[in-house]
Amino acid sequence: MSPGERASRSASEERLYDFTRPSIARVWNAATGGKDNLATDRDVLDQLEQTAKQIRTAARAHVQFVTRATRMGAAEYGIRQWLNLGCGLPQHGCETTYDTAIRHHKDTRVLYVDNDPHVMVHGRALLHVSDATDVIEGDAWDVDAVLNHEQAGLLDRSQPIGLIATALAHFLPDEERPASILRRYMAHFPSVYFIFSHARDDLLSSEERATLIADYKPTADIYPRSMDVIRSMFFDGLDLLEPGLVEASVWRPDSAVSLDVGRAHFLAAVATFGPLSSSLAEAP
Numbered sequence: 001m002s003p004g005e006r007a008s009r010s011a012s013e014e015r016l017y018d019f020t021r022p023s024i025a026r027v028w029n030a031a032t033g034g035k036d037n038l039a040t041d042r043d044v045l046d047q048l049e050q051t052a053k054q055i056r057t058a059a060r061a062h063v064q065f066v067t068r069a070t071r072m073g074a075a076e077y078g079i080r081q082w083l084n085l086g087c088g089l090p091q092h093g094c095e096t097t098y099d100t101a102i103r104h105h106k107d108t109r110v111l112y113v114d115n116d117p118h119v120m121v122h123g124r125a126l127l128h129v130s131d132a133t134d135v136i137e138g139d140a141w142d143v144d145a146v147l148n149h150e151q152a153g154l155l156d157r158s159q160p161i162g163l164i165a166t167a168l169a170h171f172l173p174d175e176e177r178p179a180s181i182l183r184r185y186m187a188h189f190p191s192v193y194f195i196f197s198h199a200r201d202d203l204l205s206s207e208e209r210a211t212l213i214a215d216y217k218p219t220a221d222i223y224p225r226s227m228d229v230i231r232s233m234f235f236d237g238l239d240l241l242e243p244g245l246v247e248a249s250v251w252r253p254d255s256a257v258s259l260d261v262g263r264a265h266f267l268a269a270v271a272t273f274g275p276l277s278s279s280l281a282e283a284p
């Protein structure tokens with residue numbers, strides 16, 4: 001499907017008011033403990049849970065990873081502007097990118113992108129909270145449309161960017177080259193602090209993998225990948241920060257308490273591209 005086709009499909013009212021069809025954003029909202037989802041979304045989640053038993057724990061741990069990684073980008077790498085691709089539905093009680101980053105820099109700006117009309121309707125109130133934030137309804141894989149959008153004026157191309165693409169790239173098949181598209185975003189900025197995650201499949205048997213893909217099919221096609229493939233596809237040539245590509249709950253955890261996510265792994269990592277250094281690393 002071309003970016004244009006995806007964009008027109010995403011904008012259709014049909015999708016907004018078709019309550020019989022699950023959506024990626026609402027299934028994820030249900031998995032992470034949110035309330036902005038429907039019975040059809042919860043049915044998909046229940047089905048996924050038959051195979052990936054700890055999926056809710058893994059999804060909640062993933063939300064916390066994104067917050068920790070954002071905090072580190074703002075606090076240690078001085079990131080003041082963020083582009084969050086496939087941002088999802090914000091949840092009451094959970095921090096948005098802006099909530100986390102504004103604590104460190106009062107001039108923080110955040111541009112969110114999602115193609116789900118529900119994110120626009122229900123999420124806009126929580127995401128578009130000031131002149132320093134905005135939300136584009138569009139296809140995150142259409143770099144030109146996003147960066148040429150009038151709201152993209154929020155971003156300063158001469159400054160470093162925090163690029164967030166979490167739990168998104170597993171919705172694009174290899175032939176649509178998700179990693180190359182993300183590199184195209186990076187090429188527009190002098191340096192990048194990149195927060196990324198991706199569903200992992202190499203802990204699953206081939207039957208389990210096939211079952212999960214089939215159970216998710218009414219929502220969307222999904223392309224989980226192995227740890228080795230994710231590392232080489234998305235991080236080749238980037239500076240991967242410690243601890244590298246790991247299950248989200250163990251990426252620089254705030255607490256020593258370990259979570260049981262079973263084999264429902266969202267692999268998570270932060271990398272930098274271009275000249276960007278940590279204030280902590282520079283400290284004497």
Ligand SMILES: C[S@@+](CC[C@H](N)C(=O)[O-])C[C@H]1O[C@@H](n2cnc3c(N)ncnc32)[C@H](O)[C@@H]1O
Nearest residue numbers: 024025028086087088114115116139140166167
């Ligand atoms: C699994 S959710 C993850 C949400 C958020 N990034 C997070 O990490 O919590 C994936 C999100 O990406 C959005 N999405 C999927 N494909 C997209 C596309 N081509 N363009 C924009 N958004 C997309 C979905 O609507 C959904 O909100």
